[in-house]
Amino acid sequence: MKETPLSNCERNFILKAIENKERLDGRQSYDYRRIKLEFGIDRGCCTVELGETIVMAKVSCEVGQPKQTRPTEGFLYINVEFSPMAEAHFEPGKQTEQANEMARVLERCLRDSRAVDLESLCIMAGAKVWKLRVDIKILNYDGNTIDASALCSIAALSHFRRPDITVSGEEVTIHSVDEKDPIPLSIHHLPLCVTIAFFHQGTYCLTDPISREEKVMDGKMIIGMNKHREICTLQMTGNMLLNKEQVLRCTNIATVKIVELNDVLQNALSADEEARSSGKPYGTYVADFRKVTVKAAESPTHSMSEIEEEARSMQLDSDRMEESEEEVVENVVKNSWLLRIKESKANEAQKVKDTICSEIDEFLTTQREMSDLQQQSIVNNSSKNNGAKGQDQDAKTDTKRKRNQNRPKKKPDTQSTAKGESLDSATSQTKKSKGKRKGK
């Protein structure tokens, strides 16, 4: 069945409404619809309702062979399916361009921004890795499926637990859930997508367009971002022309919206965790965020300038915090990143300094002991002298061991993540190192 086109009358009506800053469902230009997150009985299953749009994501994993070029990396594959139940013109089992593009944007957002730590999925280097697969199904279509499925898939990934394994030699045992507690994935940051639709050659823009607005729009800008204001993906689609200012304005809008979406996601995850730990509704838990949107609807007009000011104030806040730490740098707005790196380097230097100091102290004390012992030995007889040397050697090896222990701490990963919120990064790192050792 073919998609039913909009009549010219309706098209003009929608455009006219947008010109007057009004929308069909009474929202303001930059408001999101009601968001509802629902987790399934199984781990790694999540349903997101964004107004009338319903998206379901299910994470699954299996053991497979890694690529030869990347022997220690697992896989993350995202599959998007527009089911015919969502809208009549979606054909079953057909890879449409729309689904294809969505899957690619999500892959860039989740995988290429290294949100999911693929190296922690390694079981045996070059032989066995975990292959993650996120299946996204559009259950009902009413526009803005990308934002909904980005939220859905990152929620499902953070909710997912993979089975625990033990490796002995070449043999890998996968434990069932009853045997050993399954392990959460290590996720470094939570990227989410914000879609901004453009109308009238980019003069008017809206977030979270419904399907009728999508039919009228010139094009859209998809921005994937995390709460640290790091852009994870950026994609412009449709037939429209933008200038630089418009692009930067989009990122400002996205900054504000991402904070909202991020709160929704974290609240939903903690609410689900609470429900599960209290044990009463084992299985589905509904996290309803109607209040959030109702509040937004009651608040006076979310005009463009207001949102931009909010973004700017957020920017300034983050800068001010760093300024208090190091006031010398003048242009903090541009150098905030640099500062962060500097700060971490200073910490690093302090750590190194501390370890060196402690080593020197240790060395001095052992020397003192040694000289004491030597004096004793001179006073007494030569047979004890050997024993003292033996002790001294022991002490030396001790310090060496300590130095080796310190070494990995000396070079924390400064580049890869700036103060990543990493849900379980500490545990995951130890797991990673274990995995590698097993691999060798």
Place this chain on the structure above:
Amino acid sequence: MAAWELLKDQNFRLDGRKPTELRRIETRLGVFPNADGSAYLEQGNTKVLATVYGPHEVKGGRGRSNPDKAVINCQFSKSAFSSSERKTHMKFGRNSSETNQHLVQALNAAVMSHLYARCQIDVYVEIVQSDGSDFCACLNASTLALIDAGIALKDIVTCCSATIVDEKSVVDVNYVEESSGSAVLIVGLLPKDEQIAYMQMKGRLHADHLEKLLDCAVEGCRNINNILKERIGEHLKTHSSHFTLTRPATPGRAERSRPAIA
């Protein structure tokens, strides 16, 4: 993987370029006699062939034709021997179908498609050798091919990539820089009005750095545009016998080769 030092202390990149320096661009127009328009483009070690057929009648059912404007159809492919690892790239896979879509998007912005209502324009692009910035080279080559085919364009749409290395934005990214894992921004630009027709970014980048990176990519696009314009001028000078003042401009070469009726 061994980490490369992408920017040496004297501000030189691995291949000896300055951060804002483009790679050498070589172009040839009209490389295939059968096609209506064709071009060959080298951007450093990235080598691309593009051919254009059309405007012609819409193929594959009447339903696809548009009564208001032309339908542009792009077919991107990457040869098996183009990268260091020999592998056959799926012609109808996810990645190439995405690239096709993006090429169509960028070319739609440039082609004056209302002049070719109910017509179809086919653009076939083949990567012969790949060394980073593949999409940019493809788009630049297909623009040249469209020009060679004599299809009316609003502007020469040019494309350029940029990335950040050691806090510095670096233009026209090569393979090593591309695979280093830092954010890569691709911008397709209509240089006359400085309008962005295509934009994509992958990797992770702080929002404060976007403006810097965008400026860098746009500057790269402008420079590429200047080079391409110069090359097109040179080509026209040497092949000016095709372009006499008396003959009206015809859309395709197929018609051009026919004897003109007085």
